[in-house]
Amino acid sequence: METTLPNFLKQRAYLTPDRPALMFQDEIITFAQLYAKAIAVSEQLASLNITEEDTVAVLLKNRPQTVVVLHALQQLRVRTVFLNHRLTPVEMAYQLQDSQSVLLISEDEFSQATEQIHDLDKHISIFTIKELSSLPHHSLEILDEFSLDDVCSIMYTSGTTGKPKGVLQTYGNHWWSAIGSSLNLGIREDDVWLCAVPLFHISGLSILMRSIFYGMPVYLMEKFQEDVAVKLLQSGKITIMSVVTATMQRILHKLQDEKLHPNVRCMLLGGGPAPRPLLEACVEKGIPVFQSYGMTETSSQTVTLAPEDSLTKIGSAGKPLFPAQIRIIHNGKQCKPMEHGEIIVKGPNITIGYLNREDANKESFQDGWFRTGDIGYVDEQGYLYVMDRRSDLIISGGENIYPAEIEEVLISHPDIWEAGVVGMDDETWGKVPVAFIVSNKQIPAHELQQYCEGKLAKYKIPKKVYFVSSLPRNASNKLLRRKLLDLIQS
């Protein structure tokens, strides 16, 4: 039977109309105002004949009007596709076509990209937010309920291991993801979640969804700036912030000898591997950093450290959020504690599938479980440790080598800014690890070797080191290891 819940934003505006929903610079918008604005924009969108059968894409910055548009699209029950700003127009056009978007909502700053998209795809209508605001209002019947099975958003994966895949996220996925998070972190009356992650990633959208369910304000930043973020984190206004490794590093650096305000109760760290030295530096400074593990397909975190473990279980991504489960499998069998295998996950926050990707759906879903493609293990107490992606594993002379482990050691060298490790063909060992390094110094090979000895087993020490000016990264700034060898072949 179909499960429905009250129309999310309407219900929140009814329950706590005067609470702040959104803070942006000096602007504050209450839930009642947000709802009224969203309804107004949905009426304007309806004048374009946008209906619940449609898919609409957004290419929008982290601004209050974006939040309004996103809610307006939910009010129309259309599926929303989120475009990453850093994609090329060709990549954007692919996602628009793949999702059969009928409308792209953008803003003036992206006019160059939208002109090129228009040249590539003449069928799609493109409107800026400004243009939408002058459209006539078309009266609409406001929905009383949302079905948890309906698709709310389509978000493409980052494309780290291959072509980005369109992930179908339902209203139910967002609901359960937010519930799972609250059952771990709790909800406090003074909570304000700082959102300096992009709204086009699940890390950003999930904060907006939690705000509606919890009745909690979001402090929105257009983009991450460490000086502004640190000021906010020291002001006492913020209690939780979502960060990735790079932003956490920049906050730490900016803080120097200063501390965060004691009201900051959680820095939720996700999106990729977290180097141990960073976690240790946070603990030393009393920063409550919580490592988490999740992906576009899990509609945000699905495994997170609990508050009481954040200082003692450094390096672990934690245990599953209450509604979710994890298992480690190898050759079809469940692994024992400490044994490495693929992480599989289950729960109501997991996507119902990829759009137009029968191949990937077949491969990824088995007996109600989702195969993440990541390798990890759980310890005796059930804490998860994420090792690396299955596709990046290097098998050298029968030994498994995880590039992330080597990269972490290399990055800890004071003269190394960035490092990427990949397997290179080798007659004796099958594959051997080689490293690509960004540094301002040409560190001699023997010195690097010495640095790694004691930190890494001999077979893990890179056999060759290439100094390069930058590493290949995707639009989410994730390292593309599959493109590293091209740097020496070109």
Ligand code: ATP
């Ligand atoms: P694609 O699926 O297209 O290759 P992607 O996997 O990078 O791209 P995302 O959904 O943005 O797309 O990222 C999820 C991935 O990020 C996870 O599968 C995992 O590899 C990595 N990741 C997330 N959290 C952690 C963590 N705590 N430790 C290590 N890796 C993590």
Ligand code: MG
């Ligand atoms: Mg992925």
